[in-house]
Amino acid sequence: MAEAHQAVAFQFTITPEGIDLRLSYQALTQIYLSGLRSWKKRISRMRNRVIKGVYPASPSSWLFVVIAILATMYMRSDPSMGLIAKIQEHLPVSLSLSVQGQTMLSVLVFSTLLWLSLILTLRFCLKLLLSYHRWMFEQHGHISTTTKVWVTLVRLLSGRKPLLYSYQTSLPCLPVPPIKDTLERYLESVRPLLSGPGFQRMTVLAAQFENSLGNRLQRYLKLKALWATNYVSDWWEEYIYLRGRGPIMVNSNYYGMDFLYVTPTPIQAARAGNTITALLLYRRKVNSEQLTPVSPATMFCISLSLSTCVSSPDVLQHWQDSEFVTVYHRGRYFRLWVYKAGRLLSPREIEYQIQRILDDPSPPGPGEDRLGALTAGNRVPWCAVRKQYFSSGVNKRSLDCIERAAFFVTLDDEEQGMMGEDPVGNLDRYAKSLLHGKCYDRWFDKSFSVVVYKNGKNGLNAEHSWADAPTVAHLWEFTLATDAFQLGYTEDGHCKGEVEHSLPPPQRLTWDIPVEVQEQVSISLSVAQALADDVDCHVFPFRDFGKGRIKKLKISPDAFIQLALQLAYYRDRKTFCLTYEASMTRLFREGRTETVRSCSNEGCAFVKAVESGEGPEHCRRLFRLAAEKHQNLYRLAMTGSGIDRHLFCLYVVSKYLGVESPFLTEVLSEPWRLSTSQTPVQQLELFDMKNHPDFISLGGGFGPVADDGYGVSYIIVGEDMINYHVSCKHSFSETDSHRFGAQISRALLDLLSVLTPAKTENSQAQDKKQQ
DSSP states (O other), X not given: OHHHHHHTSEEEEEETTEEEEEEOHHHHHHHHXXXXXXXXXXXXXXXXXXXXXXXXXXXXXXXXXXXXXXXHHHTTOOTTTTHHHHHHHHSOOOTTSOHHHHHXXXXXXXXXXXXXXXXXXXXXXXXXXXXXXXXGGSOTTOOOHHHHHHHHHHHHHHOSSOOTTTTGGGSOOOOOOOHHHHHHHXXXXXXXXXXXXXXXXXXXXHHHHIIIIIHHHHHHHHHHHHHSSOTTHHHIIIIIIITOOSOOTTTTOEEEEOBSSOOSOSOHHHHHXXXXXXXXXXXXXXXXXXXXXXXXXXXXXXXXXXXXXXXXXXXXXXXSOOOEEEEEETTEEXXXXXXXXXXXXXXXXHHHHHHHHHHOOOOOOTTTTTGGGGGTSOHHHHHXXXXXXXXXXXXXXXHHHHHHSSOEEEEOSSOOSSOSSOHHHHHHHHHHHHHHTTSSSSOTTBXXXXXXXXXXXXXXXXXXXXXXXXXXXXXXXXXXXXXIIIIOBOTTSOBOSOOOTTOOOOEEOOOOOXXXXXXXXXXXXXXXXXXXXXXXXXXXXXXXXXXXXXXXXXXXXXXXXXHHHHHHHHHHHSSOOOEEEEEEOTTSTTOOEEEEEOOOHHHHHHHHHHXXXXXXXXXXXXXXXXXXXXXXXXXXXXXXXXXXXXXXXXXXXXXXXXXXXXXXXHHHTOOOXXXXXXXXXXXXXXXXXXXXXXXXBOOEEEOOXXXXXXXXXXXXXXTTEEEEEEEEETTSTTOOHHHHHHHHHHHHHHHHHHHSOOOOHHXXXXXHHHO
């Protein structure tokens, strides 16, 4: 429709009197403004490329170098030690250039070469500085002189205001750890989980692997690390996410929730209007690189946040600057243009367009309403159907609209949130709705699908291959904060701004769905529905205390929570298990995640001491050892000395070489019965917790990794709250998300009790006197 309006900017007819030309000045003005905005965007991107290309120097430093060289030449000194004269000799002879002009040109060439050399030197020095990670292992409050000097040098070289991607070329590559160290750490991690004979068998397998096949695979891996930006990320994306043939719904995708206590507006169209606007403003900041980078860390995944889709089972595609979103409502798909002549529509205009979709009474076409189930079921049938029925014609055009859209929006007819007479149960149903919905009303292949409910609550479902949870959390934090605190709503709950009523209506996508496709949709839906019905979710805010109380005990909040999870699991299942905690490797170029094996010998010793009723002092001593061990494991994972990504890559190399390793096969088949992840709060400055304490994020969660295990996600909110998301499967009778949630709460309180020394009678008497 937008193209049609622009096409009639001018008309002409041929008459006996000549050519009658009619111009639409309003349309021509819009075309002019659209072109102007497009060129401004191109110039901005070109400017950012130049700034990034010369980082950590600045473009203006070139002028400084030129002036400095000219000044020294004026003082009859040659800083080039004869190089300027050599350059002048090799310049092409030109009659139009005087000797002085040729000298000036030679100075400019030499200055530019010197400037480029300085940039490469500074970049190399910054990369060396960013390769220093000893600061992470220093005790809190005891910073060494070396680290203080390091911080000063990094600040000097980093500049005042780096752009979003400025650090990328200066970040070090992920190192390949020595195979001996990885095997030693692996054996240490499984020691508390294996019996004596079992551990002895694994020790023999590890030794055989190291002395035979291991060193050969290691050489190939080091060779890859020499030329690859990151020796893990591409294989991780391909073999863990894109090559999977089971459903990505529940098994891979994850979700993010709205505010816990607050819904900014009860009007569905208005909430959708502000949410869509906030996400597009985020994209604008990403494109212009105005977002502040999270310390010297890789930010490469952020560029894929919008206009990205798994376009076939093995291919992740990204498109530049889509000017529309795809909206799903009551079985119909719409293309909603969010730009007009290069101008982003106001939130009120987007609300107006969303309301048009909500008011549209047209029914879905044959087979259209449950088409999204193809992305929720098994991947192979979806790939076959896609090739046969969606590779040409109207189906390809409509599928392209979904995949090329900035993101996918579902206008849900249900009401969700912590509300009503059963707030706990409603919160659990809210999580399940975001995790899988009705199995056909989300497009699970999109980088993320935004869900806006009838009562104004919202959330998102994110695909995992393009980025990990911290990247999506960064986007969602910005969206929630911009929606509530910057864009805002009128007193009656509508979006702010004016409406241009001449906007073309949203465009219905049309489909030609044959019976064969409808049959496959039904099959995929039955597979997805069985998976969705099997998921047991429990979401609960823990309000008794938070990180403020934990930090007063001089303990890492994450270590405290992880040890509480170990205690909770031991009480729930009467045993320990292989535990996965996600850690980030963003200190390295294109780094993603590494595994922290949180079940350690020290942690198990502490749990057993608590359960056997050991004395408080003994338990506290064991807890300190376990917490320090966990922190050390976390630091090793963050600095490239983890276990699992290294072993995974060695396994991939072995498959390429066509050799079998009993050790690697057994290691990679071990189930993660407790999979955990912390959702970090990265942009505290966007939330005014002092004046708006109710605007608390619920975080997000994911499905269980093992059929007989638990998935636990948590977010530390402010100083006094921790929100938990627990998942498991009904089909395994020994797991229960509500029971495990109760065990987590109990374990947290018991840990605090153990670590808080009992007061003596004298101190209690002093407290009473003070009161």
